[in-house]
Amino acid sequence: MGTKYIGGHGTLxxxxxxxxxxxxxxxxxxxxxxxxxxxxxxxxxxWTEAAKPLGPIACILRARVK
Incomplete structure (x- = not known):
């Protein structure tokens, strides 16, 4: 654990x-x-259909919007 969790600073x-x-x-x-x-x-x-004009970037596209 540590003081970051106890003090509330470990939220990110x-x-x-x-x-x-x-x-x-x-x-x-x-x-x-x-x-x-x-x-x-x-x-x-x-997502694979939405990303087709841009190439096979469905994973990163979904990560960016979600």
Missing amino acids: IGGAIIEGGNFDWEAHASRFPLLTQPDEAYHGAI
Whole structure:
């Protein structure tokens, strides 16, 4: 634990997402339903379809908007 949690200062988490933008998410659709199935929070958007004009960046696109 530590004093950051006791004092209330440990409320933020930092990190980085490393995404090359060259993985074919649709080829493995059954393994990635969050990217290949309709997302009701965004009016049924399918992230792999929405990202097609930009390339295979469905993962990072979803991460940016969600």
